[in-house]
Amino acid sequence: MGFERFFGTSAEWIAGRGPRADIVVSTRIRLARNFAGLSFGSRCTPAMKERVLDYGAEMLARAAQFKDGVFLRLSHLTPLQRQLCVERHLISPALIENPEFVGLLLDRGEMASAVLNEEDHLRLQVIRGGFVPQLVWQMIDTLDDDLAAFLPYSFSDRWGYLTACPTNTGTGLRVSVLIHLPALVLTREITKVLRGVGQVDLVVRGFYGEGSDVLGNLFQISNQRTLGISEIALVEKLEKITEEVIQYEERARERLLAGTKRARLEDQVWRAAGELKSARLLTSNEVITLTSVVRLGVSLGLLEGIDLQVLNEIVLQAQPAHLQLTAGRELDAEERDRRRSRSVQEKLADFHL
Amino acid sequence: MGFERFFGTSAEWIAGRGPRADIVVSTRIRLARNFAGLSFGSRCTPAMKERVLDYGAEMLARAAQFKDGVFLRLSHLTPLQRQLCVERHLISPALIENPEFVGLLLDRGEMASAVLNEEDHLRLQVIRGGFVPQLVWQMIDTLDDDLAAFLPYSFSDRWGYLTACPTNTGTGLRVSVLIHLPALVLTREITKVLRGVGQVDLVVRGFYGEGSDVLGNLFQISNQRTLGISEIALVEKLEKITEEVIQYEERARERLLAGTKRARLEDQVWRAAGELKSARLLTSNEVITLTSVVRLGVSLGLLEGIDLQVLNEIVLQAQPAHLQLTAGRELDAEERDRRRSRSVQEKLADFHL
Numbered sequence: 001m002g003f004e005r006f007f008g009t010s011a012e013w014i015a016g017r018g019p020r021a022d023i024v025v026s027t028r029i030r031l032a033r034n035f036a037g038l039s040f041g042s043r044c045t046p047a048m049k050e051r052v053l054d055y056g057a058e059m060l061a062r063a064a065q066f067k068d069g070v071f072l073r074l075s076h077l078t079p080l081q082r083q084l085c086v087e088r089h090l091i092s093p094a095l096i097e098n099p100e101f102v103g104l105l106l107d108r109g110e111m112a113s114a115v116l117n118e119e120d121h122l123r124l125q126v127i128r129g130g131f132v133p134q135l136v137w138q139m140i141d142t143l144d145d146d147l148a149a150f151l152p153y154s155f156s157d158r159w160g161y162l163t164a165c166p167t168n169t170g171t172g173l174r175v176s177v178l179i180h181l182p183a184l185v186l187t188r189e190i191t192k193v194l195r196g197v198g199q200v201d202l203v204v205r206g207f208y209g210e211g212s213d214v215l216g217n218l219f220q221i222s223n224q225r226t227l228g229i230s231e232i233a234l235v236e237k238l239e240k241i242t243e244e245v246i247q248y249e250e251r252a253r254e255r256l257l258a259g260t261k262r263a264r265l266e267d268q269v270w271r272a273a274g275e276l277k278s279a280r281l282l283t284s285n286e287v288i289t290l291t292s293v294v295r296l297g298v299s300l301g302l303l304e305g306i307d308l309q310v311l312n313e314i315v316l317q318a319q320p321a322h323l324q325l326t327a328g329r330e331l332d333a334e335e336r337d338r339r340r341s342r343s344v345q346e347k348l349a350d351f352h353l
Numbered sequence: 354m355g356f357e358r359f360f361g362t363s364a365e366w367i368a369g370r371g372p373r374a375d376i377v378v379s380t381r382i383r384l385a386r387n388f389a390g391l392s393f394g395s396r397c398t399p400a401m402k403e404r405v406l407d408y409g410a411e412m413l414a415r416a417a418q419f420k421d422g423v424f425l426r427l428s429h430l431t432p433l434q435r436q437l438c439v440e441r442h443l444i445s446p447a448l449i450e451n452p453e454f455v456g457l458l459l460d461r462g463e464m465a466s467a468v469l470n471e472e473d474h475l476r477l478q479v480i481r482g483g484f485v486p487q488l489v490w491q492m493i494d495t496l497d498d499d500l501a502a503f504l505p506y507s508f509s510d511r512w513g514y515l516t517a518c519p520t521n522t523g524t525g526l527r528v529s530v531l532i533h534l535p536a537l538v539l540t541r542e543i544t545k546v547l548r549g550v551g552q553v554d555l556v557v558r559g560f561y562g563e564g565s566d567v568l569g570n571l572f573q574i575s576n577q578r579t580l581g582i583s584e585i586a587l588v589e590k591l592e593k594i595t596e597e598v599i600q601y602e603e604r605a606r607e608r609l610l611a612g613t614k615r616a617r618l619e620d621q622v623w624r625a626a627g628e629l630k631s632a633r634l635l636t637s638n639e640v641i642t643l644t645s646v647v648r649l650g651v652s653l654g655l656l657e658g659i660d661l662q663v664l665n666e667i668v669l670q671a672q673p674a675h676l677q678l679t680a681g682r683e684l685d686a687e688e689r690d691r692r693r694s695r696s697v698q699e700k701l702a703d704f705h706l
Contacts, residue, residue: 263687267633267694274631277706280620334616341620353630353706 011088011110011127014316016308018130022299023246025178025218025312027132028089029140029235030125032163032172033147034154040121041164049101049117056116056151060105063146065112065139072106074099080330083321089127091115112143119164120172122151131246133175133239137232160227170227175238178207179245182217182296183252186265193248194219197241201225208288216288217296221245257300269297270353273306276314277348281337287318287344305351314347364441364463364480367669369661371483375652376599378531378571378665381442381480382493382588385473385516385525389505393474394517402454402470409469409504413458416499418465418492425459427452433683436674442480444468465496472517473525475504484599486528486592490585513580523580528591531560532598535570535649536605539618546601547572550594554578561641568638569645574598610653622650623706626659629667630701634690640671640697658704667700 013026034040035056038048057071074082074095082096085104090113095102103116115123124147126140154162161172168174184190194204203224206214221242223234256265272293279286291311297303298311316322318340324331327339366379387393388409391401410424427435427448435449438457443466448455456469468476477500479493507515513523521527537543547557554577559567574595576587609618625646632639644664650656651664669675671693677684680692 263634263691270631270633271628274627274706275624278623278627278630280623281616338616353627 010313013110013127013129014309014312015129016312018128018132020131020246021129021308023180023249024131024242025180026127026129027136027175027177028125028127029133029136029173029175030123031140031144032120032161032168032174033122033124033144033151034162034164035121036152036154038121038154040154040162041119044117044121046101052121053101053103053116056114056122057103057105059147059151060114060116060122062150063143065107065143065146066105066114067107069105069107072104074102074104080321080324084319084325087319087321088316090125092118112139120168122147131177131242133177133235133242137175137235141231168226170225171229171231171234173226173231173234174222175235176220176222177238177242179219179221179242179249180217180292180295181219181245181249182292183256184249185214185217186256187252189248189252193245197221197245200237200241202238202241208285215285216292218288218292253296253300265300266297266302268293269300269302273297273303273348273351274353276344277351277353279341279344281334282318282341282344283337284318284320284340287315287340291315306348310347310351314344317343317347363666366463366480366482367662367665368482369665371481371485373484373599374482374661376533376602377484377595378533379480379482380485380489380528380530381478382486382489382526382528383476383478384493384497385514385521385527386475386477386497386500386504387507387515387517388474389507391474393507393515394472397470397474399454405474406454406456406469409467409475410456410458412500412504413467413469413475415503416496418460418496418499419458419467420460422458422460425457427455427457433674433677437672437678440672440674441669443478445471465492473521475500484530484595486530486588486595490528490588494584521579523578524582524584524587526579526584526587527575528588529573529575530591530595532572532574532595532602533570533645533648534572534598534602535645536609537602538567538570539609540605542601542605546598550574550598553590553594555591555594561638569641570649571641571645606649606653618653619650619655621646622653622655626650626656626701626704627706629697630704630706632694632697634687635671635694635697636690637671637673637693640668640693644668659701663700663704667697670696670700 035052038044038052060066077099079096082099085091086093086096088110090106091104095118101117105114111126111128113125124140124143126136126143128136156162160170163169163172181190184193197204201224203222205220207218207220208215221238223238256262272290276290276294291314294303294306295308295311298306298308320336323336323339323343331339388405391397391405413419430452432449435452438444439446439449441463443459444457448471454470458467464479464481466478477493477496479489479496481489509515514525516522516525534543537546550557556575556577558573560571560573561568574591576591609615625643629643629647644667647656647659648661648664651659651661673689676689676692676696684692
């Protein structure tokens with residue numbers, strides 16, 4: 001089976017090498033599609049779902065992007081393996097408990113993925129490291145065109161692509177960036193900036209937690225509308241607004257570096273790195289919070305010997321399913337905290353305080 | 354002048370090598386003495402003080418213990434140098450601002466010291482690392498006998514040694530231990546144990562701060578009475594009660610190690626070491642608090658590569674006057690915090706996380 005093979009490879013975005021990776025962790029687009037001639041949403045029967053899965057898997061395998069890819073039937077995976085797919089943002093959490101008829105196809109670099117029988121017959125996703133909305137759009141558009149050549153989509157000339165939930169109808173497109181805004185949080189400008197983003201039909205969410213409980217200063221900006229606007233217009237709008245947010249964050253970082261608070265910032269950055277390297281029990285939330293501070297330090301050049309790839313790997317591997325699959329068994333909370341700290345220490349082995 | 358020479362030597366107690374140094378940092382005895390034929394306390398005139406100083410310094414120099422010692426006139430020192438003497442527990446804080454006629458004599462290992470014209474004409478002190486009340490008593494008793502041979506003390510057959518303040522009259526003896534009780538604090542048994550100590554005529558004080566604000570889990574146990582009891586009885590009483598406190602602390606440590614909290618304790622110990630090593634700004638209070646946790650870890654064998662000497666040196670050198678005299682100039686608070694962290698890092702250079 002393909003799971004270990006997939007599990008062993010590293011997603012492209014983890015390298016932390018795309019443009020503006022100092023602020024934007026990753027850019028993602030997903031397209032919602034349904035197959036013509038088959039009911040979708042709640043009217044899709046088990047027999048139809050079986051057809052979607054078989055037929056979809058066969059068709060998807062023909063796309064160039066999925067050459068040498070991995071196909072996984074979620075019901076053949078263990079709950080922990082499915083949870084790992086959630087932790088890698090490949091499927092939605094609801095599928096851990098309801099894996100029937102769901103298929104997941106991945107390319108080798110975990111850049112493109114496809115899910116069959118989620119809410120829609122097909123969800124395509126492309127994710128790349130850094131701030132690359134145009135690149136991601138080109139990739140997913142090419143993939144979508146490839147598939148459309150042999151997969152007849154359910155499409156209305158009036159509404160566009162038809163979807164199970166009307167909020168996705170039209171382009172079926174959701175474009176998002178995962179953006180790290182620690183300086184705006186530190187200077188307390190974040191609320192103002194995010195309010196501005198919300199006023200132009202974009203949605204901002206804490207990536208971990210909401211409101212004042214946002215962990216790790218990580219936010220996801222995405223489009224709200226999918227209807228009555230072209231795909232490229234949606235992508236360009238998100239691109240333009242994100243560029244502005246990046247500039248705000250940059251200026252806030254410059255002020256932090258120039259001001260009297262620089263010494264305190266440097267202190268916080270080093271302490272966070274020290275805590276990651278020294279703790280013997282680490283919770284998930286601590287890892288998210290501490291890596292955020294270190295990430296800022298790395299981006300500002302306050303700290304050497306750690307790069308963004310190491311930080312991305314730390315966060316990914318610190319998640320419960322990743323830890324338990326590495327251990328080969330289920331672990332209780334304290335054992336997870338212990339193994340999480342060991343995993344972090346291994347990643348930071350070449351970094352010296 | 355002798356200041357730099359004295360400043361360069363290291364006090365014996367810093368080595369952290371005496372018996373039970375895992376719990377008792379140091380044992381100290383001081384004797385209050387006045388010279389016969391000269392008024393003392395508030396009736397001691399400047400002219401008399403000058404005589405105490407000249408005569409006392411000459412007589413003290415004859416004692417074997419002070420051979421090759423250093424004599425310092427406090428009024429010849431800078432305020433920072435006097436503050437350093439306070440930080441090394443050689444003189445009382447009041448003498449920083451009122452150094453007139455005060456003399457300080459030190460032996461080479463900073464074990465024995467004598468202060469002239471403090472509250473009494475003469476205060477003798479012996480301090481040694483670890484739990485050694487009998488040894489300290491023998492040392493100071495020998496020194497006192499040596500001096501009495503050529504220094505006529507003010508003595509009453511009825512009251513004993515006469516002193517400026519009646520609370521010291523009789524033996525003029527104050528014996529104390531500086532004791533580290535982190536496990537009793539962690540297990541919340543400290544209040545009960547210290548209450549027991551207070552019931553047998555001994556006094557317990559937080560070494561840094563009082564009550565719930567005690568920093569670094571460091572306590573000083575000392576005798577209250579000085580009158581109507583022999584010196585050796587005072588020393589033995591403190592010895593006996595301290596032995597009991599040590600046993601309570603030992604048992605609390607064993608319970609911490611055996612229990613389910615061991616992993617959490619280990620985590621705290623390593624984090625504290627990590628924070629000391631990684632912080633770029635460190636306050637005095639942080640150093641006291643963090644070294645206390647690390648000290649417990651070292652004593653319990655939870656952490657290798659740091660010894661008690663390093664911890665004692667860290668705490669000593671982290672003090673404001675020590676930092677400023679090392680720097681060769683006065684420093685503002687942030688600069689002190691920065692240099693304090695550097696000083697700590699240097700001491701921990703051989704310790705790797």
